[in-house]
Amino acid sequence: MTDKRHSILFWSGFAIVMALLFVSPYVLPPFWQRFLTEVLIWGLLAMSSDLLIGYTGMVSFGHSAFFGLGMYGAAAALLMFTPSLVLALAFGLIGAAVVSAFVAYFSTRLRDIYFAITTLIFSQIFYVIIFTWTDVTGGENGLNFPRPRLGIPGIWSEPFTATTLHWFVLVVVAGSYLILRRITQSPFGMVLQSIRENEPRTRAIGYPVERYKIMAVMLSGLFAGLAGVLYALQNRFAAPDFVFFLISGEAVIFNVMGGIGTLVGPILGAGTFLLLRELLGRIFGENFPYLIPLGFIFIAIIIFMPQGLLGFARRWLNR
Amino acid sequence: MELQSSGGPSAAGRQGEAASVLRTEGLTIRFGGLTALNNVNFEIGRGEIRAIIGPNGAGKSTFFNCLTGVLRPTSGRILFNGEDITGLPPNEISKKGIARSYQITNILPNATTLENVRIAAQSRRHGWSLFRHYTAFGDIMAKAEAVLNSVGLSPKADELACNLSHGEQRNLEIGIALATEPQLLCLDEPTAGMSTAETHDTMELIRGIAKDLTILIVEHDMKVVMELAHRITVLHYGEILAEGTPEEIQSNPRVLEVYLKT
Ligand SMILES: Nc1ncnc2c1ncn2[C@@H]1O[C@H](COP(=O)(O)OP(=O)(O)OP(=O)(O)O)[C@@H](O)[C@H]1O
Numbered sequence A: 001m002t003d004k005r006h007s008i009l010f011w012s013g014f015a016i017v018m019a020l021l022f023v024s025p026y027v028l029p030p031f032w033q034r035f036l037t038e039v040l041i042w043g044l045l046a047m048s049s050d051l052l053i054g055y056t057g058m059v060s061f062g063h064s065a066f067f068g069l070g071m072y073g074a075a076a077a078l079l080m081f082t083p084s085l086v087l088a089l090a091f092g093l094i095g096a097a098v099v100s101a102f103v104a105y106f107s108t109r110l111r112d113i114y115f116a117i118t119t120l121i122f123s124q125i126f127y128v129i130i131f132t133w134t135d136v137t138g139g140e141n142g143l144n145f146p147r148p149r150l151g152i153p154g155i156w157s158e159p160f161t162a163t164t165l166h167w168f169v170l171v172v173v174a175g176s177y178l179i180l181r182r183i184t185q186s187p188f189g190m191v192l193q194s195i196r197e198n199e200p201r202t203r204a205i206g207y208p209v210e211r212y213k214i215m216a217v218m219l220s221g222l223f224a225g226l227a228g229v230l231y232a233l234q235n236r237f238a239a240p241d242f243v244f245f246l247i248s249g250e251a252v253i254f255n256v257m258g259g260i261g262t263l264v265g266p267i268l269g270a271g272t273f274l275l276l277r278e279l280l281g282r283i284f285g286e287n288f289p290y291l292i293p294l295g296f297i298f299i300a301i302i303i304f305m306p307q308g309l310l311g312f313a314r315r316w317l318n319r
Numbered sequence B: 001m002e003l004q005s006s007g008g009p010s011a012a013g014r015q016g017e018a019a020s021v022l023r024t025e026g027l028t029i030r031f032g033g034l035t036a037l038n039n040v041n042f043e044i045g046r047g048e049i050r051a052i053i054g055p056n057g058a059g060k061s062t063f064f065n066c067l068t069g070v071l072r073p074t075s076g077r078i079l080f081n082g083e084d085i086t087g088l089p090p091n092e093i094s095k096k097g098i099a100r101s102y103q104i105t106n107i108l109p110n111a112t113t114l115e116n117v118r119i120a121a122q123s124r125r126h127g128w129s130l131f132r133h134y135t136a137f138g139d140i141m142a143k144a145e146a147v148l149n150s151v152g153l154s155p156k157a158d159e160l161a162c163n164l165s166h167g168e169q170r171n172l173e174i175g176i177a178l179a180t181e182p183q184l185l186c187l188d189e190p191t192a193g194m195s196t197a198e199t200h201d202t203m204e205l206i207r208g209i210a211k212d213l214t215i216l217i218v219e220h221d222m223k224v225v226m227e228l229a230h231r232i233t234v235l236h237y238g239e240i241l242a243e244g245t246p247e248e249i250q251s252n253p254r255v256l257e258v259y260l261k262t
């Protein structure tokens, strides 16, 4: 009964948000339209790391590597072949999958802070490789590449516009959200949450915990890579800055601000963070050290809304 | 007192021996200078209820930790259904058919009572299913509900485990172990901290589930042990001091000397 009501509420909410995001290109000025598309992309990155932080209880600082490899994978496809959306997606996802499999294999043997540090070190290794391997990656300058056409190979295609790019990103992010949500509610997802709650007990009832963690890191890395591909499509460049661990840190901040273990919260956190940064920049000028006030806001959220913005909003709505 | 040894021919293939579910040979574990288990040769037959008693620090929980793969013995072997399981990790030992409950309650505190049991039931199948909702697996849900019923927690199915009373959490602990469908169930002081009435109920519960299982139970309450166990093993400083029926143990002078005298 209440399950059914819950599900009706969920799908109505989902439909309303989708409708609003769908019509946004008709309403928003171009700058804010682009901004919103980017929030969705960062939201996908944050959501992917929530699978680890919120559901498995592992904090990863390696997501910049997965994101960056998605980005450079797409770049490789767009530079080596006739630009194709399918190839960009395939190369980006393969790049992210290979890197996340590698990181997952070595880092999941460790727990807690040791896991976090190992993922951070791996992401920095990839950063250094990309930064120094100038012949292939363009080094510090990064890579510029053309944008592929939107379409289905052999059937139909047309150039991306700001609006169709937004819709494409929206479909990918919403689809990823639904898939991640289903994963978190699957038997596999329940095992991840059991690991978060009590790892030794989960092992004792018969689960090979390491294998589940490896799978979780790989899935998470795949969605982070997808976000990297979307970012490459939007901006038509790849740069080593995006592989740097600060990006991983931002993904963690989005999670904490929005509310971990909720999937939607991290998107909300990304939106709030980026909006505040943008507004602070506008009010106080480009060179304003926005991280200082943002840091205070972040601390205030942790103290006064320990479950993040979404957790806070939920409790407030339930009153 | 008659012992069931009706387990049929065991996989061990050792002719002339009672069908033993579990054997340890020379099981020894040291923590630095402390020998917590010393050359323990232990055997339990199928369908038996065996109690392990001994003073604090005798090595009872350590024995369970070795059997379930939490600790790796320094030397010696553990044979389960004739198969050497020494050094296997806990998840594989669970898959072989040994389950345990813990002396200190060890559950998923922020999951519901049902989910605690369901996740254990799910460990045998469907764990790698990613794209279907967990409630869609009717076999697992049914198993979980049956187990909750058998440990008397059905009315609390949707309660968070951390909100259960101490006694209920102790029974949930047994439920989680049962849901993995073990052949051998190791219970580490299942009635610790329970009232007399709760202890009585839990004893009835254990007697009920013992029909299809082999049970190894560590228990301090002598009255309970004497009523429940077919045989008793007394551990003292990591060594087996005596073994026998409750009557034999009660009248064993060495046991009386170190343990039962008060
Ligand atoms: N992981 C460990 N590391 C070091 N010493 C340990 C460890 N586990 C147990 N011990 C020691 O081994 C001895 C046996 O402990 P164990 O917990 O097995 O006793 P027990 O018989 O279960 O006692 P109790 O009745 O108090 O539960 C104790 O001296 C204990 O301090």
Ligand SMILES: [Mg+2]
Pocket (backbone or CB within 6 Å): B060, B061, B062, B103, B188
């Ligand atoms: Mg003990």
